[in-house]
Amino acid sequence: MDTLEHAIERAKAQLQLQAPRVVLTMAQTGLALVVNRLQTEGLKGRRYSTSPLPKFFFRPTNAAGRDYVKRSKKPTYAGLREAQGMETRFVNLTYTGRMLRSLAPVPAGVVASIFQARIVASDAENAAKLEHNRRREGDFLAPNAAEQREVDTYAQRELDRIIQTELNA
Structure with a gap:
């Protein structure tokens, strides 16, 4: 034992x-x-930016994102994310x-x-x-x-x- x-x-x-x-x-x-x-x-408390950025800044991941950057006169990061079907309500x-x-x-x-x-x-x-x-x-x-x-x-x-x-x- x-x-x-x-x-x-x-x-x-x-x-x-x-x-x-x-x-x-x-x-x-x-x-x-x-x-x-x-x-x-x-x-x-963080949201994606709605400030316009130069088009060269963006790196779209899909065709919808490329189309958004091409057609938008003042693209934003929040807009790019939305166009690509990504989360936009908060920064993740x-x-x-x-x-x-x-x-x-x-x-x-x-x-x-x-x-x-x-x-x-x-x-x-x-x-x-x-x-x-x-x-x-x-x-x-x-x-x-x-x-x-x-x-x-x-x-x-x-x-x-x-x-x-x-x-x-």
Whole structure:
């Protein structure tokens, strides 16, 4: 029969072993929740520009967009998005969708026994877009309070599961 002391030591070892996976899953969960919010609710209080821009600025993604730029005397970014059938009620940082799809959590090391992860873009082009949007919009990838509670709940359940597995072994 195993002693409580041995079970606790096994639980501590399993927590150390499983922590990187738990942290990466927390980061992925948080990222998925934030991206979902961005795409369904957008950045609060932000709307796409209705100021006219020079035609060379536009990069339409479909024939309707090309037609809009060609026919419009004073094209706007909001108008281009509308012509292409894209969201125009709020800024959602999704034009082609590549920037948000390129994001993924990566291990960021351990500091004082605290495992960390970062959200990074998978390539230089999307990293530049991400940095540009961060400078303009602030930390738009930060989870809100409800999203953070959901991530925390996952972490607590997973840690409880690991501990219970070892204590009941």
